[in-house]
Amino acid sequence: EKNNKKHVKVYLWADKAHTQKIHDQKVKVTYSYDMKNVVTIFNDVGSLQYKIWGSEWDCEVKKITANIHLPGDKNNIYYLNPEYYNLSDSINGNTIHVETTSIPKGEFYELQVLMPLDDFSNATYAKHVNSDAKEQIMQKQSDYKGGVSFWGNIFNILSALCFISPLSLIFVYLKYGREPKVDYHGIYERELPSDDPPAVVNAILNRSSIGEPNMKGFEAAIMDLIDRKVFKIHIEEAEHTDDLVLEFDDSKYEELSITDKKAYDLLKTFSDGNMLNVSRLSSKLNNEYNGKLFKEKLDDWKESVKNQHIGQISEYFNDTGTSISYGYTFGGLAIAVILFIISLFSKHPASWTLTIASIFLGVIALAISFIPEDIFGKWTPEGRVYYLKWMNFKKFLTDNSLIKEHPPESIVVWNKYLVYGTALGVADKVYESMKLHEPRVADDDYYYGDLYMFHSYSGLIMLESAFNNGISAANPSSDGGGFGDIGGGSGGGGGGAF
Structure with a gap:
C-alpha cells in the first residue's frame, strides 16, 4: 500500500514451482476484491x-x-x-x-x-x-455532456471548413484570374515584340513574381552589356584550364542607363581592377561578407529595373486575385499550425479529424504559394498581348523548323536572339540553333564574337553558379466530503501491461 492506494503485481508462471514463465499466449486473469466507501x-x-x-x-x-x-x-x-x-x-x-x-x-x-x-x-x-445532491449531480452530468458535444461540434465544423476552404480559390480564380479576351491571334513572333531591355522582359514575364526580374534577367543584362561592347571577353591560360575573363570598358560607363550602371557596378565590386575572372567568381562569392554584399547590390538592381523601366506593373497585370491567394497561403498556414497544436492537446475523438484537416489545410496553403501569379491574378488587355507576343517569340526561338524557315539575316539579329533567349530562359536552345544554321560557330578556331565566346565557354553557367553561391553565402544556416467531478470516481486503477 502506498499513498492510500493498493499496488498489486501479478507474476505469470507456467508451473507451480515458478520456474517457467509464460510466453506468447493468452492468459485469463481474474481480480476479486471488496471496496469500502465506493x-x-x-x-x-x-x-x-x-x-x-x-x-x-x-x-x-x-x-x-x-x-x-x-x-x-x-x-x-x-x-x-x-x-x-x-x-x-x-x-x-x-x-x-x-x-x-x-x-x-x-x-x-x-x-x-x-x-x-x-x-x-x-x-x-x-x-x-x-x-x-441528486439535482446537482444531474446538472453536472448534463453540463459535462453538453461540453463534450459542444467541442465535438466545434472540431467538426473547423475540420469541415479546412476541407472546403480550397473551394474559395475557385471563386477567386473565376472572379480575378480569368484572362481578358484580346484581339491577337499570332502563332509565333520572328521579331522582338518590343524594344524593352531584356531584364524588363524577364521581369514582366516572371510568373512567379510578376514585375521583378529573376537571376535569368540579371544574366541577360550582362549578356546585353557584352553585346554592346561594354564588357569585352578574354581567355586567359591557367595552370589546368583556361579562365574566362570580363574586361570593363569604363569609357562607355556614362552612356549606360541607371539600371545598367548598377549591373556594371555590381560586377566591378568583385573584379581586380578592370578585369573580372568569371571562372573564379564563384569562390570569391562563397563567403558571408561577399555574399551579403552581392545580394544587397542585386536587390538594388532589381528595384532599379522595377522603378526605372517598368513603373506601375498594374498597367500590365491585375494582382488582386494573387494578393488574395497570398492571404490564403499565410492565413492558411497560421490557422493550420494553431489547429494542429490544439488537436494534439485535445483528448476529444473529433480532434483526430481536426489533426488531419489542419495538415490538409497546411499542405494546400503551402502548395498555393508555388502556383504562378497569373493563375489567380490576370493580365490587363495590354499586358495580355505583351505576354502572348513574347511567349510566341520564345516559341520561335525554341523551334528549329521555324528558324530554318525564317533564318536571321545577320549576326546582329542572332546576338539579339541570344540575349533575349537568356532573359526567356532558352539561351541554350538559341545557341544550338545558331550552330545548326551557322556552322562556323561550332568551329573552335573561328572567332564569331564575344557573346558567343562567352556562351561557348559556359559563361552563363559559371555566372549562375557564382550568383547562387552568393545568395547561399548571404543566408548561412544558424547553427472528499461531497460528490466528485466527472472522472473523480473510485477504482479504475492503472499500471503496466504484461
Whole structure:
C-alpha cells in the first residue's frame, strides 16, 4: 500500500514451482476484491461513481465489457463518461451492461449511477454525506455532456471548413484570374515584340513574381552589356584550364542607363581592377561578407529595373486575385499550425479529424504559394498581348523548323536572339540553333564574337553558379466530503501491461 492506494503485481508462471514463465499466449486473469466507501449516501439519493478504466494505465485497452449489478431494479439512472467510448450500453433489471471501444493510454472511462435510498437499508460500508445532491449531480452530468458535444461540434465544423476552404480559390480564380479576351491571334513572333531591355522582359514575364526580374534577367543584362561592347571577353591560360575573363570598358560607363550602371557596378565590386575572372567568381562569392554584399547590390538592381523601366506593373497585370491567394497561403498556414497544436492537446475523438484537416489545410496553403501569379491574378488587355507576343517569340526561338524557315539575316539579329533567349530562359536552345544554321560557330578556331565566346565557354553557367553561391553565402544556416467531478470516481486503477 502506498499513498492510500493498493499496488498489486501479478507474476505469470507456467508451473507451480515458478520456474517457467509464460510466453506468447493468452492468459485469463481474474481480480476479486471488496471496496469500502465506493457508494455515497446523500439525503436524497445513493451514488456510485466508479472508474471502470483508470487514467493511470500506461497502455491502451482494446475493449472493455462490464456488468454492474445494482441493489435494486427500479428508478436507477446511470451515466457513462466520456460517452464517445461507448460501443453499447443497456440496463436490464438491476444489471447495467457496458461495452466500449478502445480507450487510449492515459484516458479514463467512468460510470456514475444514481439509486433510490430505499435500496440501501443497511449501508455500513457506504460513505454518508448530510446534504442533497441528486439535482446537482444531474446538472453536472448534463453540463459535462453538453461540453463534450459542444467541442465535438466545434472540431467538426473547423475540420469541415479546412476541407472546403480550397473551394474559395475557385471563386477567386473565376472572379480575378480569368484572362481578358484580346484581339491577337499570332502563332509565333520572328521579331522582338518590343524594344524593352531584356531584364524588363524577364521581369514582366516572371510568373512567379510578376514585375521583378529573376537571376535569368540579371544574366541577360550582362549578356546585353557584352553585346554592346561594354564588357569585352578574354581567355586567359591557367595552370589546368583556361579562365574566362570580363574586361570593363569604363569609357562607355556614362552612356549606360541607371539600371545598367548598377549591373556594371555590381560586377566591378568583385573584379581586380578592370578585369573580372568569371571562372573564379564563384569562390570569391562563397563567403558571408561577399555574399551579403552581392545580394544587397542585386536587390538594388532589381528595384532599379522595377522603378526605372517598368513603373506601375498594374498597367500590365491585375494582382488582386494573387494578393488574395497570398492571404490564403499565410492565413492558411497560421490557422493550420494553431489547429494542429490544439488537436494534439485535445483528448476529444473529433480532434483526430481536426489533426488531419489542419495538415490538409497546411499542405494546400503551402502548395498555393508555388502556383504562378497569373493563375489567380490576370493580365490587363495590354499586358495580355505583351505576354502572348513574347511567349510566341520564345516559341520561335525554341523551334528549329521555324528558324530554318525564317533564318536571321545577320549576326546582329542572332546576338539579339541570344540575349533575349537568356532573359526567356532558352539561351541554350538559341545557341544550338545558331550552330545548326551557322556552322562556323561550332568551329573552335573561328572567332564569331564575344557573346558567343562567352556562351561557348559556359559563361552563363559559371555566372549562375557564382550568383547562387552568393545568395547561399548571404543566408548561412544558424547553427472528499461531497460528490466528485466527472472522472473523480473510485477504482479504475492503472499500471503496466504484461
